[in-house]
Structure formats: C-alpha cells, structure tokens
Amino acid sequence: MAFDDSDEDVGERARRWTDFDCPDCNANNPVDESFGHGDEIRCYYCGSGFHVKVSEGGKLRLQPE
Numbered sequence: 001m002a003f004d005d006s007d008e009d010v011g012e013r014a015r016r017w018t019d020f021d022c023p024d025c026n027a028n029n030p031v032d033e034s035f036g037h038g039d040e041i042r043c044y045y046c047g048s049g050f051h052v053k054v055s056e057g058g059k060l061r062l063q064p065e
C-alpha cells in the first residue's frame, strides 16, 4: 500500500500557527487566518514569501519561495 507523504497528515503536521517570525528580517507577523503545512505566507514587512513546512516533530520551517 502506497503512503503519500505529501497529503495532509494527522498528528503534529496538522498543527497550525497564527503568527511567524520572518527568517529574512526577523519581524513577527501575526496573520488573520491560521496557516499550516503546505501553505504559502508572506512577510508584511520585507515582502519575502515562504513555503510552510512542518517537520515530523511539529516544528515550523519556512522555505524561501
């Protein structure tokens, strides 16, 4: 049976956030709608966009677009 890792998963990866610290300028960005694994977010201060990844341990990782 194939296991699709890219799909929305249960557990830690289902966690969602309502703010993030920009990796580029360190500004804290509160967001109106919560985001989670697979979403795209943008820093309101410097305009950098990031893909949201959540590691298996539930850690938030922001990858530059």
Ligand SMILES: [Zn+2]
Residues within 6 Å of the ligand: 022, 023, 024, 025, 026, 027, 043, 044, 045, 046, 047, 048
């Ligand atoms: Zn920024």
